[in-house]
Amino acid sequence: MDMSAYPLELPEGDRPMVRFMNVTKRYGNLVVLDKLNLDVTEGEMVTIIGPSGSGKTTVLRMLMTLETINGGVIYVDGKPLTHMARDGVLVAADERHLRKMRASIGMCFQHFNLFPHMTALQNCMEGPVQVLGLSRQEARERSEELLTLVGMIDKKDQHPSRLSGGQQQRVAIARALAMRPKVMLFDEVTSALDPEVIGEVTNVIRKLVSEHNLTMLMVTHQMGFARDISDRVCFFYAGKIEEQGPPDELFDNPQRERTKQFLSAVKEAD
Amino acid sequence: MSFNWRWDFTWEILPRLLLATLNTLIAAGAGYAIALVLGLILALAQRTGWRPITVAVREFVEFIRSTPLVLQIFFVFYVGPQFGIRLSPWTSGMIAIGLHYSAYLSEVYRAGIDAVPRGQWEACRALNMSTRDTYVRIVIPQALPPSIAGMGNYLVGIFKDTPMLSVIGVAELMHTANAIGSESYRFLEPFTLVGLIYLAISLPTAGLIRLFEGWVRRKLGM
Amino acid sequence: MPIWDFLEIYGARLASGTLVTCAQFVLAAVIAIVVALLAGLGKLSKNAVIRGVSTVYIEAFRGTSLLVQLYWIFFVLPLFGLTLPKFVAGFVSVGLNVGSYGAELVRGAIQSVPKGQWEAAYALSMSPARRMRRIILPQALALMLPPWGNLLIELLKGTALVALISVTDLMFQAKQINASTFLSAEAFGSALVIYYILARFLITPFMRWMERVIARRLGRA
Numbered sequence A: 001m002d003m004s005a006y007p008l009e010l011p012e013g014d015r016p017m018v019r020f021m022n023v024t025k026r027y028g029n030l031v032v033l034d035k036l037n038l039d040v041t042e043g044e045m046v047t048i049i050g051p052s053g054s055g056k057t058t059v060l061r062m063l064m065t066l067e068t069i070n071g072g073v074i075y076v077d078g079k080p081l082t083h084m085a086r087d088g089v090l091v092a093a094d095e096r097h098l099r100k101m102r103a104s105i106g107m108c109f110q111h112f113n114l115f116p117h118m119t120a121l122q123n124c125m126e127g128p129v130q131v132l133g134l135s136r137q138e139a140r141e142r143s144e145e146l147l148t149l150v151g152m153i154d155k156k157d158q159h160p161s162r163l164s165g166g167q168q169q170r171v172a173i174a175r176a177l178a179m180r181p182k183v184m185l186f187d188e189v190t191s192a193l194d195p196e197v198i199g200e201v202t203n204v205i206r207k208l209v210s211e212h213n214l215t216m217l218m219v220t221h222q223m224g225f226a227r228d229i230s231d232r233v234c235f236f237y238a239g240k241i242e243e244q245g246p247p248d249e250l251f252d253n254p255q256r257e258r259t260k261q262f263l264s265a266v267k268e269a270d
Numbered sequence B: 001m002s003f004n005w006r007w008d009f010t011w012e013i014l015p016r017l018l019l020a021t022l023n024t025l026i027a028a029g030a031g032y033a034i035a036l037v038l039g040l041i042l043a044l045a046q047r048t049g050w051r052p053i054t055v056a057v058r059e060f061v062e063f064i065r066s067t068p069l070v071l072q073i074f075f076v077f078y079v080g081p082q083f084g085i086r087l088s089p090w091t092s093g094m095i096a097i098g099l100h101y102s103a104y105l106s107e108v109y110r111a112g113i114d115a116v117p118r119g120q121w122e123a124c125r126a127l128n129m130s131t132r133d134t135y136v137r138i139v140i141p142q143a144l145p146p147s148i149a150g151m152g153n154y155l156v157g158i159f160k161d162t163p164m165l166s167v168i169g170v171a172e173l174m175h176t177a178n179a180i181g182s183e184s185y186r187f188l189e190p191f192t193l194v195g196l197i198y199l200a201i202s203l204p205t206a207g208l209i210r211l212f213e214g215w216v217r218r219k220l221g222m
Numbered sequence C: 001m002p003i004w005d006f007l008e009i010y011g012a013r014l015a016s017g018t019l020v021t022c023a024q025f026v027l028a029a030v031i032a033i034v035v036a037l038l039a040g041l042g043k044l045s046k047n048a049v050i051r052g053v054s055t056v057y058i059e060a061f062r063g064t065s066l067l068v069q070l071y072w073i074f075f076v077l078p079l080f081g082l083t084l085p086k087f088v089a090g091f092v093s094v095g096l097n098v099g100s101y102g103a104e105l106v107r108g109a110i111q112s113v114p115k116g117q118w119e120a121a122y123a124l125s126m127s128p129a130r131r132m133r134r135i136i137l138p139q140a141l142a143l144m145l146p147p148w149g150n151l152l153i154e155l156l157k158g159t160a161l162v163a164l165i166s167v168t169d170l171m172f173q174a175k176q177i178n179a180s181t182f183l184s185a186e187a188f189g190s191a192l193v194i195y196y197i198l199a200r201f202l203i204t205p206f207m208r209w210m211e212r213v214i215a216r217r218l219g220r221a
Helices: A056-063 A095-102 A120-130 A136-149 A165-177 A195-211 A223-229 A247-252 A257-269 B007-045 B051-065 B069-082 B089-114 B118-126 B131-168 B173-184 B188-219 C003-043 C048-063 C066-080 C086-112 C115-123 C128-165 C170-181 C184-217
Strands: A018-027 A030-040 A045-049 A071-076 A083-086 A089-092 A105-108 A183-187 A215-219 A232-237 A240-245
Touching (some): A030 A056, A030 A071, A045 A056, A056 A071, A056 A215, A105 A165, A105 B118, A120 A165, A120 B131, A165 A195, A195 A215, A195 A223, A223 A247, A223 A257, A232 A247, A232 A257, A240 A247, A240 A257, B007 B051, B007 B173, B007 B188, B051 C184, B069 B089, B069 B131, B069 C128, B069 C170, B069 C184, B089 B131, B118 B131, B131 B173, B131 B188, B173 B188, B173 C066, B188 C048, B188 C066, C003 C048, C003 C086, C003 C128, C003 C184, C066 C128, C086 C128, C115 C128, C128 C184, C170 C184
Parallel strands (some): A045 A232, A105 A183, A183 A215
Antiparallel strands (some): A018 A030, A018 A071, A083 A089, A232 A240
16 A cells, blocks of 8 residues: 555644544455544544444544554544654554554543452552553542542442442543543443433533533434534444534434434434 | 271371471472463463464463373473483472463463453553553453462362372372381371371362452452 | 384384273273262262262362372272272272262253253153253253363373373383383373373364264254
């Protein structure tokens, strides 16, 4: 593949926080994402919706470097994430480069993935102490502040097994924020929750959107929530962005046939 | 000779057997320590993601597991001198038994590590943790509790296999009982006592391991 | 000495040892399977005496070493008036030892058969023996076959100890060759390889085949 078409760094004035440039992902013969182009500007909240198997979760997982990509380049804050410059061209990133770049990205998972052998507070402190090298005191202050933000400070000494799903997800959000990422990824964070606790998690995310200037990418099945808080909604279909736009436009006046079908199918299910 | 248990003879040989039991425990402990460390190395070596290493280690583990320990003990003890390396019975015994059980323990570790959900690895990735921290702080602590039962079984197993060291002259319990037998022409008491001593140690140990497992789980809040 | 020359001279002895090892293996396996079934079922019996005998057997043989058991059966049993030829003492000891581990597999597998199966058989008013034979055991068999594969490898390895009471098996021949030639690497090395071949290319494939047969008969293939 000819890498010379991809700049070593994005030019000043055209530096979105995240840029997917012709990104392709395959599993064997199955093309999950086909030459995806997507920019997310700083402070923007972009929600990805679409039927299952449309590749929406893969977008987040590639950005978190949990998946490798088969073509194209992902840039974060103007610098290549999946690649690095060597002798004036981009080559596949090594582990060191990935570690450096990954520091600006945080992620929350569908199944929380809290560390079961650590309390809520220890979960939040783990990254700051071990990875960022903060003192235990600093890490504790930062973590307690964030646990307060997500309303979990009362439970800071509980192990995950003693917390409800909604509580665990709130701790997971605090844990991710404790790393001070520039970009936060939310991968179906409410899908594994009982209906009555979904609100406590969405409220935390609402608070982040209104009070913090974080760049966020979210995959969700909750259309109402997506509409409320997104700056832009992308509808994925078969590995491509079928349609995107401000939530009101996309939900009230979808242009493409597949978008209409999907939205009416979702509405019926509600 | 017929069946008549002699108590005076029993009391006479018991101290000697108990002293030899100490040697047995030392042999089991040392062999186990080797196996614990070597087993971890064998388990991690199969996770490097480099296929030749994975396949080679896998085959090595299979080989060790499917051939008799007593033969391995002979092999280590006798093959060295053929090439000019002389190992004492103790050293060769510890190498053989440690190596043998490291193969089993590597399987226990592997199962334990495989049982850690993929999401835990991904969370470590998302927190940008190094591979070393991921293993030391997250994966191994979670792999430990489910591994304890297996690790405990092999501790008892290694203890019960130490009599094989007698074949190269390590003065453990079986070797001593044999010596007593051939000195006195009485086998009933020494061999029966050896059996009882083994029972007296291995049965409570199995119980203690179960208690320990529960304690570790509570300790880790799982 | 090149390994080919070694095998030319000592191959026949190693082969005869291998035959003895195979014979010990088969006979010990038969004893182990029979005893495991009896003791495994016995441990689940309602009769306290049967349960007690089974438990004592299982704990005694699992709690001590095979070598101790072998020596005891060969050297001490004659004092009680029961003298076994060394060949018989060999496979009986190995069989009884492995049978005690097998008994736990049998018990565990029977207890893992879902409760609904017991109740369904009960609802058809089957006799307890029939229920066990027709409904529970076939399902338990499928559950316990994989661990039995490992156990049979342990059994093969266990037979190597019979060399210590001078049964002329593979281990014994290797020892003899070593003692007369000092070609330790060749003697013990080829024995190790033969044991490996028996375990990896005979026992393991055979057990896999058994698993497939049983799965097919249960309609799970």
